[in-house]
Amino acid sequence: MTVFDKIKNLDRRWIFLFILISVIIPLLIPLNLKLNTSKPVEDIYSYMNSLPEGSVILMSFDYSPSTEIELNPAAIAIVRHAFQKKLKVVALALWPMGASMSQNVLTPLAKEYNKEYGKDYVNLGYKAGGSVLLISMNNGFATEFPTDINGTAVTDLPLMNQVKDYKSCALVVSLSAGVPGMKEYVQIVATRFGSKVAAACTAVSAPEMYTFLNSGQLLGLMGGLKGAAEYEKMIDYNGDARKGMDAQSVVHLVIVLFILFSNVVYFVDEYRKKTAE
Amino acid sequence: MIPTSIYNLSVDFTGNQLFAAAVEAGKKFSTGEIIGVWIATALTIFIFSFLYEDNAMYKFAEHLFVGVSAGYVMATTYNNVIKPNLFGKIQSGIVSLMHGQFVWKDLSFILAGLMGLMLLMKLVPNMGWLSRWPLSFMVGIASGLGIVFTMEALVLKQIDATLVPLIVKTAANSIDIGDTIKNWLIVIGVCSGLIYFYFSKEHKGLVFGTMSRIGIFVLMMAFGAAFGYTVMARVSLLIGRMLFFRDQWWPVVKATFHF
Numbered sequence: 338m339t340v341f342d343k344i345k346n347l348d349r350r351w352i353f354l355f356i357l358i359s360v361i362i363p364l365l366i367p368l369n370l371k372l373n374t375s376k377p378v379e380d381i382y383s384y385m386n387s388l389p390e391g392s393v394i395l396m397s398f399d400y401s402p403s404t405e406i407e408l409n410p411a412a413i414a415i416v417r418h419a420f421q422k423k424l425k426v427v428a429l430a431l432w433p434m435g436a437s438m439s440q441n442v443l444t445p446l447a448k449e450y451n452k453e454y455g456k457d458y459v460n461l462g463y464k465a466g467g468s469v470l471l472i473s474m475n476n477g478f479a480t481e482f483p484t485d486i487n488g489t490a491v492t493d494l495p496l497m498n499q500v501k502d503y504k505s506c507a508l509v510v511s512l513s514a515g516v517p518g519m520k521e522y523v524q525i526v527a528t529r530f531g532s533k534v535a536a537a538c539t540a541v542s543a544p545e546m547y548t549f550l551n552s553g554q555l556l557g558l559m560g561g562l563k564g565a566a567e568y569e570k571m572i573d574y575n576g577d578a579r580k581g582m583d584a585q586s587v588v589h590l591v592i593v594l595f596i597l598f599s600n601v602v603y604f605v606d607e608y609r610k611k612t613a614e
Numbered sequence: 615m616i617p618t619s620i621y622n623l624s625v626d627f628t629g630n631q632l633f634a635a636a637v638e639a640g641k642k643f644s645t646g647e648i649i650g651v652w653i654a655t656a657l658t659i660f661i662f663s664f665l666y667e668d669n670a671m672y673k674f675a676e677h678l679f680v681g682v683s684a685g686y687v688m689a690t691t692y693n694n695v696i697k698p699n700l701f702g703k704i705q706s707g708i709v710s711l712m713h714g715q716f717v718w719k720d721l722s723f724i725l726a727g728l729m730g731l732m733l734l735m736k737l738v739p740n741m742g743w744l745s746r747w748p749l750s751f752m753v754g755i756a757s758g759l760g761i762v763f764t765m766e767a768l769v770l771k772q773i774d775a776t777l778v779p780l781i782v783k784t785a786a787n788s789i790d791i792g793d794t795i796k797n798w799l800i801v802i803g804v805c806s807g808l809i810y811f812y813f814s815k816e817h818k819g820l821v822f823g824t825m826s827r828i829g830i831f832v833l834m835m836a837f838g839a840a841f842g843y844t845v846m847a848r849v850s851l852l853i854g855r856m857l858f859f860r861d862q863w864w865p866v867v868k869a870t871f872h873f
Contacts, residue, residue: 353665360849360856401683406854407847433690434683445636463694468759484698528767540847544840551800552775554767561843562850581853588849589842 341609345602352595359591363583370586372579377550378567381535381557382418384508390423392507393500397522398428398435398442400514404539405438408512410565410578411537412442415510418572420450424507426458427500429482431470431517436463436486455494462486467517471525475502503532508556511536519546519555527554537564634861643869651866658855700727776804803832 385394396415400408419426428439439460452458461482464470473481478500479491491497499505509532513519519536527534527549533556538546540561549555559565562585565578660675700723707720729751735744778800782793809822810829817826 350666356849356852360852364853364856364860403851406857407850433687433694436690436694463690464699465691465695468763469755472759481699483702486694488693488698524763524767528771529763540843540850541840543843544836548772548775552771554771561846562853563846577854577857581850581857584853584856585846585849588852589845592845 341602341605345606355591355595356588359588360584363587364580367580368583368587370583372566372570372582374567374571375564377547377555377558377560378564379557379571381415381510381559382568382571384533384535384556385415385418385422385424388422388424388507391425393425393427393496393505394419395500395503395506395509396426396428396439397509397511397513397518398430398439399432399518400438400512400539401432401434402438404514406577406581407539407561407565408514408537409438409442410562410576411559411568412438412512413446413576414565414568414572414574414578415537416442416446417450417574418568420446420452420457421572425496425500427461427478427496427506428459429461430463431467431521432514433463435512436460440486455489456496459491459494459496459500460486461491468521468525471517471521472529475530477502503530506532509534511538513538513542515539515542523549523554535559634865637861637865643866648866648870651862654858655863658858662855699723700730776800802828807832 388394394415396412398408398412416426426443428443430436430439439462443458443460446452447454447458454460461478462485464481466473466481470481479497482491484490485494485497503509503526509522509526511519511522511534513522513536519534519538519542522534522536523546526532534554535556535558536546537559538561540563543558543560543564546555546558546560550558559568562578562581565576566582569576569579657675657678660671663669664672703720703723704727707717707723710717710720729748732744733748735741778797780794780797780801782790782797784790806825806829808829809825810817810833812822815822817823
């Protein structure tokens with residue numbers, strides 16, 4: 338077997354190893370590559386900045402630990418920005434595991450920014466129903482969420498006396514890894530009820546969501562780790578997303594090189610076959 | 615009863631940056647945290663071992679994940695949905711009834727509970743037919759809502775977004791070349807994509823032949839963008855686990871072995 342044949346039949350595990358090395362090295366030795374911000378992310382940041390103190394942001398944690406690395410940095414960046422701007426946060430989850438995701442983000446950040454539960458932020462927890470729940474919530478959050486995540490009646494929470502329905506929220510942010518998630522928020526909360534909706538989604542679902550940006554149904558979009566990294570840059574915070582972007586860039590470069598290399602191998606092989614005939 | 619504090623159990627285990635910040639601030643690890651991080655480390659390695667070849671460790675981690683997820687979802691659903699929204703409301707309705715008030719809003723949840731039980735009848739031999747009633751109710755509701763919202767948000771609004779001026783003028787009444795080109799691309803992209811999926815006429819000739827070929831390019835570009843984003847998503851997952859090793863596992867190793 339020639340070297341060429343060996344390359345042609347390269348065990349794919351070598352590619353996995355290359356990818357692993359391409360991720361580990363930039364994480365251990367940061368390259369500090371330049372990160373540009375994009376308009377869809379800038380739009381969310383500018384809108385959040387324009388909100389007066391005390392405005393309420395409704396955040397929907399519609400993801401589970403499997404997509405934590407893509408959506409937690411976005412959630413942390415938005416909550417951090419909201420707390421810095423003295424905005425109030427109401428969290429809920431359309432996914433069962435989203436309830437603990439929201440708790441993991443809100444609890445340490447509230448402690449860091451000295452925010453009081455019930456007054457500055459509330460976690461309503463998980464509720465089943467997806468689209469039907471979002472429609473019913475327009476009649477009043479308290480109907481669908483009689484208690485918060487800890488079982489406390491929402492009527493006992495001062496913030497929830499101020500937040501009745503979507504109209505009470507200056508912005509709705511859907512942190513979404515699938516269904517139910519941002520598509521339902523666009524269909525129901527943005528299009529039907531006319532609220533401002535922004536989304537942070539996994540990279541896989543980002544291309545589909547660009548159509549809603551173009552039509553004006555979405556205020557802004559943070560797609561995957563890159564979107565979260567851009568937001569972190571704008572609030573001047575060095576979180577997981579920014580830390581991971583060097584590795585992301587290096588891996589993409591390695592994959593492009595692999596694609597080019599395999600194409601060269603393919604065309605050389607074709608040429609060899611033709612000359613052999 | 616399932617304690618509501620289940621949500622707080624993993625506070626310190628999620629979010630590499632928050633964990634790393636806590637370590638920097640002089641965080642002391644409890645035995646539970648150390649064990650938790652080591653379990654997470656082992657399970658991560660078990661899952662990644664599949665990349666070499668399928669093995670028993672991978673299968674164990676996979677089954678554990680499925681089991682834990684199902685258990686967690688059941689506990690959360692009971693605590694956050696069934697307890698306050700079903701039992702709570704029925705209880706409130708019964709209490710009102712005992713005080714001589716008939717509150718239909720609360721008591722109607724008995725019907726919802728019955729329909730839920732009817733769904734479970736699928737598991738009982740000879741009574742499976744009962745599950746069809748609530749199922750058809752759910753299908754009817756979903757279809758009704760789906761048609762209205764899908765038409766409005768995904769069809770009409772999207773068509774509206776493609777009805778753009780083909781010559782865009784600036785405030786100074788000169789032609790905005792950038793936006794004009796963008797709008798032409800939107801219109802040609804949408805039309806060619808639609809023509810590619812129009813199968814009642816052969817894709818030949820100046821209009822159908824050319825446009826369907828342009829449609830292929832438009833679709834390829836869309837697939838390319840989707841592929842690029844998919845690669846980014848998968849690589850992000852790997853980055854997440856590597857950050858876990860760096861920001862959570864390594865500090866715990868240092869704390870455990872005192873170096």
